[in-house]
Amino acid sequence: MPRELDAPELERSYRLDRDPEARETVRRVAAEVLETMFFTEAEEAPCDHIWLEIASCARIRFEGSHFGEMLLGISVEAADPIAASFLGIEAEELTDALRGQMVEELANILCGAMLSQLWPASTLALTSPELSPWMSWPAEGTLHCCFATPEGRLAISIRLTSGRGLPGAVSAGARPLTE
């Protein structure tokens, strides 16, 4: 389990992208969430980001003992079958609204579960997830994983920021790590 950090230490030295335990946690949580709640399998896959340009994406931010944000991308071909599986309906019955809500819900579940496992002793609050275009964050400081599922591709980026007022930091609208 990644150790707890105080803010000065975070600013000085910690790099989420260089923490192998954090990467393993992201990999394990993504596989567990997709298997138990979305009834599909996910395995880490090499990055190939052309598909992300038209992917369904959601962004969620967190604050508290750690500040940061997570970005989730789901490829066009994966979004409908995964949403249909989650809701127990046929893909033809999906609407844009339902698809969007599913992407937001998946981002919320992934982010909440990852944070609970990365820093279980922390007190963190999440913002409501928002649909967003994919953003290529700087590799330095960003933990990024791509996954392959039978339905298509997923990508997750998560990064820490130094606190309020800095780029990417949460300033308002956060809610307790729940839902």
Add this chain to the structure above:
Amino acid sequence: MAYQVLIVDDSPVMRSFIRRVLRLSGFEVGECLEAANGEEALRQLSAHPVDVILTDINMPVMNGEELMRRLCADGILKKTPAVVISTDATNERIVRMIELGAQGYMSKPFSPEALREELERVLGERDAARA
């Protein structure tokens, strides 16, 4: 025996998912009511008593913590077991909700089997208390 269930969550897709998981788990559900927040839940409960409540924590209008307080303050409703469903798996949050009166707690992700086991446990405790 089929149980009457109330699902309280502001996310329509999450309410649909919980219905789906209840079906998949084999848990016998009679009427399955839905509410988008604690206030709606209390309105539903005043007209339709249920066997168990499944509730989110963070919701607009009235959140899950306030709902638990209201349920515990009601002489009749406090006998209806409530299970919290949340992404927050931290000990602090679980202890807080149990202290507020929740009989069960499911952190996401969870399987249909795990939800069924938790429901059977809290309903078993309710039945034992009534006996």
